[in-house]
Amino acid sequence: MSEEYYTESQKKMARYAKALGHPVRVFIMEYLMKNASRCCYSGDMAEELPIARSTLSQHLSELKDAGLIQGEINAPYIKYCINKENCAEAERLLGQFFKNIDFSNTTTCNSSKIL
Amino acid sequence: MSEEYYTESQKKMARYAKALGHPVRVFIMEYLMKNASRCCYSGDMAEELPIARSTLSQHLSELKDAGLIQGEINAPYIKYCINKENCAEAERLLGQFFKNIDFSNTTTCNSSKIL
DNA sequence: TTCGCATTTCGTATAAATACGAAACAAAGA
């Protein structure tokens, strides 16, 4: 019944963008990127963030559900790291997306009646 | 009292990403990019989307508040277009962000205990 | 088996996002 109005790319892009749509989650991603050579645990990040550990855990889950990170059990810790494959896809989708902007055209929206 | 935990880049990135975190808004952005040479009105997009016009208007407002698009009054229409300056910033921020991924390192999270 | 530890899940509260239809608005034209 419900027709498909959005392309797979549009839905995927929105999914990835939504996951990155919170400063805590951007922080987590950058933390994992910077510390990719060593083990990254929830507790390490918790010490640098002003939120409860349960809240951090939820943000980790969101990034995991979106496919941007993955966790590996290293009991009693859980080691987190970037999901490179999906991050590469997100990078590609976003790159393609912005490439469609025509920076040569300067004739639109240059009047004084800008909202 | 509330210390600053997130960088300006992190907050800006999250803001832009959040604005792109819905298929309708990705659709709108791509529509405006593709039709940059001509006028884009709310009604044109409404005809291609399965949502109420008031809902579309709200999504347009979100993109506008995030700085990704702008509107120009062309009564009784409102002409929308990409805000190139801010889109360029978003592109730059996201590009920098993903560039931090170390694709050469393959030693993390390759065990069988992946969550 | 029992304890301790890091982490998540649960329960819950509050705020924000998403959606719709009705009403308001602003400007052009009759």
Add this chain to the structure above:
DNA sequence: TCTTTGTTTCGTATTTATACGAAATGCGAA
């Protein structure tokens, strides 16, 4: 001035996101 028209704002309902503390979980070590 009144009407028409495209769009937004308002009022509202529902869902989802964000946050916390308490309790549960899973596992290694004692």
